[in-house]
Amino acid sequence: SETVDELGMSSVALKDYPNATYSGFLKRLRPKGSGQTDPRYMAFYLRSPLFRKTMTNNAVMVLRASLNEQIFSYLKLLLPDFDAQMRIGDLLHRMDVKIDINHRINAELEALAKTIYDYWFVQFNFADAKGRPYKSSGGKMVWNDALKREIPAGWEVGTLNDLGQIVGGSTPSTANPKYFGENMIPWITPKDLSNNKGNKFIARGETDVSEAGMRSASLGLYPAGTILMSSRAPVGYLAIALNPVTTNQGFKSFVPSKGYETSFVYYSVQRSLPTIIQYASGSTFVEISGGVLKQVRIVLPAKPIAGDFCRRVESIVKRQQQAEQQNHELTRLRDWLLPLLMNGQLRVA
Template sequence: MNQWKEYKLGEIVKFGNGKERPKSGGSIPIFGGNGILGYSDRSNYDGEVIVIGRVGAYCGSVYYENRPVWVSDNALVAKPKNEFNTKFLYYFLKNLKLNEYAEGSSHPLVTQSLLGSIEVCITDNEPEQRAIASILSSLDDKIDLLHRQNATLEALAETLFRQWFVEEAEESWEKGRLGDFVELNPKRTLKGGSVAPYLEMSNVSNQVYHPDNWYDREFSSGTKFINGDTLLARITPCLENGKSAYVDFLENEQVGWGSTEYIVMRPKPFLHTFFSYVLTRNEDFRSYAIASMVGSSGRQRVDINSLADYEISLPTHETIEKFNSFCEDSLQKMKHNHIEIRTLTQLRDTLLPKLMSGEVRVGESSN
């Protein structure tokens, strides 16, 4: 077997600083410490590149791109020296947890010199590096594909809602208020001190229905929910940022809980439960909810009585049934995908440290 060798990171990786973010406009990704910030019409790095968050909350975060990018000044760039494989180094740097090497507590920072001084043990056998990168990449590619499938299904549901419930509205349609068709903060029961799934606001997405994570926690005081409920963030800036979630991760008859800053929404039985979630993604509804916020600056919340007065028009029974059917089919596919995503993510996260330490060895690949 090949022996892994000790290096200082600066001996195998060349680091560079990003530059001030250019004006937006174009198709080239602008990378900062927390990922893609926007798009530009020019790049400062071409080809394969590793981007590392330099400062603040995303200090030490690691991203990989194999196309031209612009790297902003709150990030660093890393490229391999000699014959090291770029994708392998990307996974190696992710496994190092670079944020743990950051200087400063209130405003953490990593620098080129700090990163370059980190001592590591790594294989310099390029075929072995390719084999390791291939295994991890195949898992990430599958995870990404499943995420994109779900994003497409969710976007289709939002498009159908906008078309069937808004754009094709007719005078003859049944009209009412949100409170007539959707129950707000329905009663849910959870005994104090019992352990139940807890969903933090930070784990609620502003783009997709499924939360990032949840965990068991002893219930004290908070908003309670069951499968089929929609959670709408009611406080600034979470509402403006688009945070909402559809609950489908609980066991049958299980009650979960979370922040008191959620509004729980549950449609009447003739509407599919996903209706409420899709409504929260509608631009007109979100604008109305934001305009309904009250309270002091920085701590404003949606007034639930005002939210209940939001005007809704319902299409024909046949159209509602078509929408319900689409939602049911799509949710089954999306839930299956999410289960597979979690399984593949756990497998990748288990393999990553074992492969990067040499505990698990793989055959050399010529691909």
């Protein structure tokens, strides 16, 4: 690996893969006999902080971090009796299964919300005054020269700037340790959004900033419901803030403050991502500026129609939020239980 922290990451096969193979820079580990190691237990143990520390302490770092068979041969394992391994592995695996089910439910809900958005604002079949699909029911369409297409009568052409206030962020001086810590003000970086992939919402990142840090870097505090969009390294990661947050300079975020609600702004920005990414530029790394974002054209519906859409998807959004919160709590519980179960401080009845 390029770094020690990424060395020796493992994955356990819980079923046979008859035609599988694996590349170089990988080691395959097979139990020598039955009744010694439970695969589910090993899956969690090999990724536990306890074993990861053993792994990184024994790694060789020259041009790259590496481990060989000789080093592997003397790494010690903490193995409870087989029955205890099975109970621990089964408990932790059940938690992971529930987390995976929640992810899959949320993916289906997200696909449904996107379908409704496209039906309303791309195909223009939003509900008219009589509850019928507007365009399919003969609703009046007018030609728009700027977009070179027809749009519903009464709708306008605007830009992303019309969705809300577009704001950036910054980083306090890392030379002052008092500016950073835990249980302070949530400070989000593009890396946090990368680690948050698969989730729609975010509450905080790896590091918080203090009020003094915020003042030193002239950071703004953005309200819950703000749509965070990474504007560099890479461009286009999205998340909705669950609570007031601030960000570093790698963001152009949308504060819904111009009559359009969070869900409509979120899906409108998401729909515009191909154009946003196309406009990104830079020599060292590509990024998108606030000035360019303000020029990206979109179709603006009447605000009551956008509000109706948000009410239609409100139950979907709430269910997604609940599932993500449950996954967050399950992950915390699993990670807290892991070392206690493995060193015998706790037992599974």
